[in-house]
Amino acid sequence: MTIDFILDGADVSCRVRATDRLSDVLASEFPKASVGSDCRAGRCGRCLLLMDGKLVLACMVPAFRARGAEIVSPKAYALTEEGEAVAAGFEKAGVATCAFCTPQRILIAGLLLEEAAGATDARILEAMQTVQCRCVEPSALVQGVRAAVEIRAARNWHRAR
Ligand code: FES
Ligand code: FES
Incomplete structure (x- = not known):
């Protein structure tokens, strides 16, 4: 399926599978955002980001949940x-x-x-x-x-x- 969302202020879209983790999709499709994917089990915090204003561990979120969401990466947040x-x-x-x-x-x-x-x-x-x-x-x-x-x-x- 294709999902559209906002990443660091830009409209983006990508294809995801139902089993994809958001952290993996961001790391592979949008490397400039520098969202990490390390333990992939909610332990290390490398995949933290803001999703619709809430702090989330992206490895614990199915990628399709990002549809229509506004995501802010830590890299972009550091400039606020x-x-x-x-x-x-x-x-x-x-x-x-x-x-x-x-x-x-x-x-x-x-x-x-x-x-x-x-x-x-x-x-x-x-x-x-x-x-x-x-x-x-x-x-x-x-x-x-x-x-x-x-x-x-x-x-x-x-x-x-
Ligand atoms: S990759 Fe370690 S908490 Fe998400
Ligand atoms: S792991 Fe080096 S400052 Fe946190």
Whole structure:
């Protein structure tokens, strides 16, 4: 079957089989979006993306479900205001993430920004653990998210003046 959907703001279409996983289809048909497909079992978080505004693990979604959906890849999200605030927050906190999980981390952290000012460290950690990470101390990620919250608040304050 052929499905049409929006990927990072562009109308796209591709042929899929009923058994295809969304992560595999995106990885093979739309490599520029850089959606990963690693464990294919909902564990590693490499296939995280936004689908109609909701965070989903694309390896757990049948590809045909994307029909008519709006998908935002972590790579595109990193270019949004929230994504840039998170990158700046990570840098300020000295969080050095590698290419393996950086885009997915930025996406998760960006979605957390609204609640992070009032969120506990445990809540932030729980959200961040959606992605398996081999390099960064969890406590550093919490500091990175908190720094991003401050940076975003400062930007909004300057904008409102
Ligand atoms: S590929 Fe989807 S969680 Fe690992
Ligand atoms: S920063 Fe390297 S795996 Fe997460």
